[in-house]
Amino acid sequence: MPVNTTGQGNISISSINTENTSTTSNSLKTLSETAVEGLNTLNEAPYAMSEFSGYQHFNWGTPVLPSGTNVTKIFHMGQESRSGNDTCVVCSFKMTHNTSTKTITYSVQGTDDGGGFSPDFTVGTGGYISYSGTLSSLEARFVYSGEAILCTGSGNSANGKVLELFSNSGHISNAHINNNTTTGSVITTSNDISGGANGTFRPLRTTQGSMSVALAATSDGGNTDNDSSRGSISFSGSDSLTIQLKANNSTTVNLYSRTGSFTMESLTTEEDTS
Secondary structure (H helix, E strand, O other), rough: OOOOOOOOOOOOOOHHHHOOOOOOOOOHHHHOOOOOOOOOOOOOOOOHHHHHOOOOOOEOOOOOOOOHHHHHHHHEEEEEOOOOEEEEEEEEEEEEOOHHHEEEEEEEEEEEEEEOOOOOOEEEEEEEEEEEOOOOOEEEEOOOOOOOOEEEHHHHHHHHOEEEEEEEOOOOOOOHEEOEEOOOOEEEEEEEEOOOOOOOOEEEOOEEEEEEEEEEEEOOOOOOOOOEEEEEEEEOOOOOEEEEEEOOEEEEEEEEEEEEOOOEEEEEOOOOOO
């Protein structure tokens, strides 16, 4: 756990030594020189005890965002069926954790199912974040401001849904949504935010390999005239959506943020064509 702050008192050599997993020493100079420096000047003289106020042996780097013509499609997808099919749109941040280089790289992929057109897209690799120090736990969550969530259903169709999806073992896509809900083992945890977002963190992996965070809008198909279902989350003006990572139960970073007007929406209807 982090070293006490100066306000909490009792900053000791032993607590600094426990937190600094790069070495084992009772020398303040050695502990300072092997610390994760971050925004402080721990590695240089005067090697003051007070510089370890609130110290933890971890630091996020500056996130690098992906680029390309499709970035405007990130979290901006829609799909519609007018013949009663289940539909979904899924925007997935497909991450790869490299523990050797201490980096998390990612691409963004949009996939869909059930409608009459394809809003699919890919933003290739280029997004990444690095870190220094010891990563003992890793979690992710969505943070929203001003979002409007609309999930409705009528007739034989259930309400559509808006789902936050997380995987600590693979990459999420439309293949992991079926009949208005999640399917398979790739999605390891999820938050159904159809009734409102709650900002719940979900675990990712600290080991080498694939993981992902995704947002999905889904709808439930119907087989009788005038059945309908909609799942939608929309933003406008200064509204925003952020993917936030948290390391070691305390140190957070905003991996990606979008502000402005964008929508994730899935819609199905069974129209009377007689």
